[in-house]
Amino acid sequence: xxxxxxxxxxxxxxxxxxxxxxxxxxxxxxxxxxxxxxxxxxxxxxxxxxxxxxxxxxxxxxxxxxxxxxxxxxxxxxxxxxxxxxxxxxxxxxxxxxxxxxxxxxxxxxxxxx
Amino acid sequence: xxxxxxxxxxxxxxxxxxxxxxxxxxxxxxxxxxxxxxxxxxxxxxxxxxxxxxxxxxxxxxxxxxxxxxxxxxxxxxxxxxxxxxxxxxxxxxxxxxxxxxxxxxxxxxx
Numbered sequence: 165x166x167x168x169x170x171x172x173x174x175x176x177x178x179x180x181x182x183x184x185x186x187x188x189x190x191x192x193x194x195x196x197x198x199x200x201x202x203x204x205x206x207x208x209x210x211x212x213x214x215x216x217x218x219x220x221x222x223x224x225x226x227x228x229x230x231x232x233x234x235x236x237x238x239x240x241x242x243x244x245x246x247x248x249x250x251x252x253x254x255x256x257x258x259x260x261x262x263x264x265x266x267x268x269x270x271x272x273x274x275x276x277x278x
Numbered sequence: 279x280x281x282x283x284x285x286x287x288x289x290x291x292x293x294x295x296x297x298x299x300x301x302x303x304x305x306x307x308x309x310x311x312x313x314x315x316x317x318x319x320x321x322x323x324x325x326x327x328x329x330x331x332x333x334x335x336x337x338x339x340x341x342x343x344x345x346x347x348x349x350x351x352x353x354x355x356x357x358x359x360x361x362x363x364x365x366x367x368x369x370x371x372x373x374x375x376x377x378x379x380x381x382x383x384x385x386x387x388x389x
Contacts, residue, residue, distance in 0.1 A: 168321075197377075206365060206379030207322065220376065255321050257377075267314075267377055269321030 168270035176276045182244035189258030199255040287384045298351040300366030315362040361387045
């Protein structure tokens with residue numbers, strides 16, 4: 165089966181600019197997650213979707229970050245305006261509500277804010 | 279979310295077994311023990327999970343203590359490709375349960 169697709173792979177922007185990341189989960193996976201991974205740390209959950217509804221966005225900095233999952237498939241994560249401390253890898257993952265409990269992660273988008 | 283404790287780093291020689299420990303003394307009765315690993319420049323990858331009994335798959339084995347307060351991920355013959363950060367994570371029984379990552383154990387494999 166195809167994996168979780170993310171784009172772009174790399175992005176460099178100046179502070180105060182906006183940026184968007186795209187994720188296409190594994191077909192049929194109802195649950196989608198966005199994580200932020202700062203260099204040297206474990207991934208931190210930002211938001212969790214179940215189909216097109218938000219299950220948990222308690223760790224999402226809502227003053228600058230937003231995410232949507234239209235039609236319960238693809239998802240976009242946006243940062244506006246970006247800060248230097250937003251430099252990180254943004255990982256998307258998906259999981260099925262049936263069978264295996266494993267998550268499948270994409271390769272991530274490495275964001276550098278200068 | 280229940281917390282896990284892992285050593286920051288471990289070393290192993292190639293083709294030798296590796297035992298990666300994890301302590302989770304506050305685990306609840308319905309928490310599953312999950313292991314993921316993250317190779318350089320990649321997203322985390324599912325390795326194995328279990329509830330009470332020991333588990334084996336093509337990648338590794340998971341040994342769970344009888345009181346479930348600790349577990350050990352076993353790589354039977356380490357290869358250079360197994361060098362990664364290994365995360366031990368507790369996840370609730372719900373299919374919508376979150377994965378909350380800690381710092382993990384960085385495994386170095388020496389030729």
